[in-house]
Each structure stands twice: as C-alpha cells, then as structure tokens.
Amino acid sequence: MNTEPDKNQAPGSGLITNHQPLATIFFRSFFIQAGWNYERLQNLGFAFAIMPALRKIYAPGEKLGAAVLRHLGLFNTQPYMAGFVIGNIVRMEEELALMPAGGAGSGTAAFEKKMLEVKAALSSGFAAIGDRIFWGRLKPLTTQLCIVIWALAGFYGWLFTNTVPGVPLPVLFGGPLAGIALYGGGAVYLRWQGLKKGYACGGTASCGLDAVNWPALIRLLSVAGFALSLLIVAGAFGMLIEQNWNGAHKGGLILRAALALGVMVLQRVVRKSGRSIFFAMGLILAASAVVVIFERSGLHL
Amino acid sequence: MILKALISSLFAGLLELDNVQAGQFLVSRPAFAGPLLGWLNGCPVEGARMGILIELIYLDFIPVGGVVPPNGLVAAAAAVLALAWAGLPESTAFFFGIMAGFLYGKVEYRLRVSRSSWIKGIETDARNGAILLERNLAGSLLAESAVSGLYIFLFSGLAAVLAAPLLRAEPGTLFRVSDLAYSLMPWLGLSGLYFRFRTQVYKNK
Numbered sequence: 001m002n003t004e005p006d007k008n009q010a011p012g013s014g015l016i017t018n019h020q021p022l023a024t025i026f027f028r029s030f031f032i033q034a035g036w037n038y039e040r041l042q043n044l045g046f047a048f049a050i051m052p053a054l055r056k057i058y059a060p061g062e063k064l065g066a067a068v069l070r071h072l073g074l075f076n077t078q079p080y081m082a083g084f085v086i087g088n089i090v091r092m093e094e095e096l097a098l099m100p101a102g103g104a105g106s107g108t109a110a111f112e113k114k115m116l117e118v119k120a121a122l123s124s125g126f127a128a129i130g131d132r133i134f135w136g137r138l139k140p141l142t143t144q145l146c147i148v149i150w151a152l153a154g155f156y157g158w159l160f161t162n163t164v165p166g167v168p169l170p171v172l173f174g175g176p177l178a179g180i181a182l183y184g185g186g187a188v189y190l191r192w193q194g195l196k197k198g199y200a201c202g203g204t205a206s207c208g209l210d211a212v213n214w215p216a217l218i219r220l221l222s223v224a225g226f227a228l229s230l231l232i233v234a235g236a237f238g239m240l241i242e243q244n245w246n247g248a249h250k251g252g253l254i255l256r257a258a259l260a261l262g263v264m265v266l267q268r269v270v271r272k273s274g275r276s277i278f279f280a281m282g283l284i285l286a287a288s289a290v291v292v293i294f295e296r297s298g299l300h301l
Numbered sequence: 302m303i304l305k306a307l308i309s310s311l312f313a314g315l316l317e318l319d320n321v322q323a324g325q326f327l328v329s330r331p332a333f334a335g336p337l338l339g340w341l342n343g344c345p346v347e348g349a350r351m352g353i354l355i356e357l358i359y360l361d362f363i364p365v366g367g368v369v370p371p372n373g374l375v376a377a378a379a380a381v382l383a384l385a386w387a388g389l390p391e392s393t394a395f396f397f398g399i400m401a402g403f404l405y406g407k408v409e410y411r412l413r414v415s416r417s418s419w420i421k422g423i424e425t426d427a428r429n430g431a432i433l434l435e436r437n438l439a440g441s442l443l444a445e446s447a448v449s450g451l452y453i454f455l456f457s458g459l460a461a462v463l464a465a466p467l468l469r470a471e472p473g474t475l476f477r478v479s480d481l482a483y484s485l486m487p488w489l490g491l492s493g494l495y496f497r498f499r500t501q502v503y504k505n506k
Contacts, residue, residue: 030323030325033321037413044438061430068434135364147353161484169340173336176352179332180326225501226499232494236488263488264489281489289478291481292477
C-alpha cells in the first residue's frame, strides 16, 4: 500500500488503527541485529524493521529514499528494548509526513533533527536498562533455573563429571527449555508492549523510560539471582559431601571440598585482578598437569 | 559419521542465528544446544553437561555494545562433535569446545567488519530509489549461518584428525590432566554465577 497518508487524518493515527503494519514491524524487530556492523551498529536492522511503516507513509520516490537514508545512521540499543524506539520513531515519521514541506531551517528540518535526537536519547537509555535486565540478570537466572530444575529432578551429573547417569530426555531438555520459555516469553512481551507504548507516546525523549519502575525491577532480579546463587552453591557443596561421605575416611571429602572452595576463590581473585575466566581455567589446567606428572612419576602430594 | 557431523554442524549453524542475528530467544544457549546436539549424536547426557558448563563459564562475558564474546553455541557444538565424531574423551572435548568458541569470536568480528562495507552501497541504492535491505539482511543471515556451520564442521574435523594419533599413543597423562581440570569446572562456573549476583547486590558496600 504505497499511498500518501490522508492529510485530514489525525497525526499518528495511520498505523495504530490498522495493526497489520505494526505486527509486521514487530516481526521484523526480531532481526534488529541481523546486519550488525562496526560502522553504524544496528542501523540496517532498524531501517529494515521500520520499512513497512515507511512504505505506508511515503510513496516510492525521493521522500521514501530520504526517510530510509535518515535511518541508516548509527543506531544501537538493547535488542529486546528496541520496540520502544521503533514505535516512537514510526509515530514521528507519520507526523513528519503530515507537516508542510520546507527547506533547510523550516519546521520539517527542525522536526527531522528532533527525531534523530529522540532516537539517539532513547536508544542509549534503553540500552543501559536492557543490558542490566537481560544480559546482567535474566540470562544468568535462566542458567540457575536450569540447574534447579535438574536438581529437583535428581540430575546432578553436571556437578560430578566422572559419572554418566541415565537421565530421561524430558528432564534433560526441561531444564533449559523452562528458561527459554520464561526468558523468550518476557522478551517477546516486552518487544510488543514497547512497540505499542513507543508508538502511543511517540515524539518524546523520555517515552517509555517511565513505563516501568526499572530500578526496582533490576534490584528485584539481582536479589532473586543472589538468593538462587546461594541456594545452588550450598546445594552443590551439600551434594559433594553426600557423594563423598563414607564414614571411615574423611580425607578424600576434605580434599575435594577444599579443592572446590579453592577454585571458587581462584575465580574471584582472577576476576578481581581484571583477568578473564580463561586465565583461571589455564591455571587449573596447569595445576592439573603438575599433579598428574607427580602421580606418574611415583611421587604423591 | 562424517555426514551426520556435517548435518549436525549445519543445524548448529542455523541455531547460531538465534545468538545475535535473529530472534534471540536463547535457543542457541549451550545448555539447550548441548543436549540437543548430543541427543542427535548419541550422547545427550554428556552434551547437557558440557553445555551447562560452557554456559556457566561463558556467563563471564556480556555482549554489550560492540563486544564479541566467545560463542557458546559454537563451543557446545564443537565439544559434542569432538566427543561423538572424533572420539575424544568428554573432558578433552570440553576444552576443545571452549577453544573453538573463543576463536569463533574472531571470525564473528571479521563478519561484522565486512558488513560495514555494505553501507555506502545501500545508501547509494536508496538515493537511486532502490531499497534492497531485505536482500542484504538475508545475505547476512545466510553468510553467518553457513560460516558458523562450516567452522564447527572443520573444527570438529580437526579434532578427529588430531584424536586418532593421540588415542593410539599413550594418552593416559594428557587425558588424566583434562579429566582432573574438567572435574573442577563446575566450581569455576558456580563461582562466576555466585559473584556475578553478589556484586550486584552488594555493589555499594
């Protein structure tokens, strides 16, 4: 439908009354990172996502080309939060199309400038929020959920690497799939709500930033993650004790528990010193080599 | 087995799209890809274990901005194939996978750099009224999937080539080293998980 919007139509009413383009934009927003590049980051994905709206707003030709070029500039945000920015910018494009044309210094030029400023402000704001929520908290929470589900189903094989227990496939897949459902469901919901919210309040640089009490949500996820971490670590040590408790010889148990604790301390020290976890892994491999060489040469630590 | 490994690699290449480029529903997470590819190759429990351990270790890296973290999906797929196809012991296959995921970060970086050169052409097209974003992004998805799939296949093939002489020779020492180090990996991962959240909760204290 490459038709100019009705000039008598209220600004911003072109798409919201017709959900089809909004649904297409929503679908396309899942590919926001498909063309990620170091020059303009997510610009290709952003332009791709809003194309159905631009094609509806502008007839093919100069104006459509100018609109696409406008959105090929640098863009980067947290992918799940992109809906807020996309909805906002679609609304602003609609409003821009309804403004009387003018040259440099005109109302349209100023509005175009404002649109790009709003886009930049929102993208960095939502990137900071989204990174904290999704990468910093929800993603590790799905790992914890997987471990907890496996533990509840009696699968501890990931903790004791020298065992190959028989585990039913539903248990094996249930752990990671629960996290995928929770995380994916939340992400899809936020993408759609963000798009709708962004479209509804389009034109303001704070649009959507106050839609949720983000700091409280972030704090809640941190506390939940920490509580689960404590539970998992305590449970892991409990399992280690149970597996090595044979009543007569406590030496093996003490050695294994000390090794586990030592590795945890090592990880912390290495990370505190600003080195990667791979450095800790390298140290563990080196220490293992030393132990094995001692064993093979008949010496015992 | 080669055909099965190739199919598994290309399937992993498809899953890899979820990692960054399409969807990001977490179906590319190692904890899921590990048992899935393991199941397809006859080692679901080992796949699940290597997958969750890779996930725990790689949680240390956060993909913010232009950071290209080590690739967990590639690591899990390479580890599973190193075990099932190359016949390496699980512990050695795990470390082999970790290395594959780490090195794939460099490949991913090159792919991203190569896409930068598209922009001028796309802008010129748009000025001339030809908007071909769909074609460009489809090409990008196809390239990423094919490159990651082939990378996994070639890396696992390398494991198969290296494994044969290793397994024929006296492998006791080498595999004993990786067994011992592997048995400590759950604690390394758990520590990362614990301190990640502890730092968030007590960051001002």
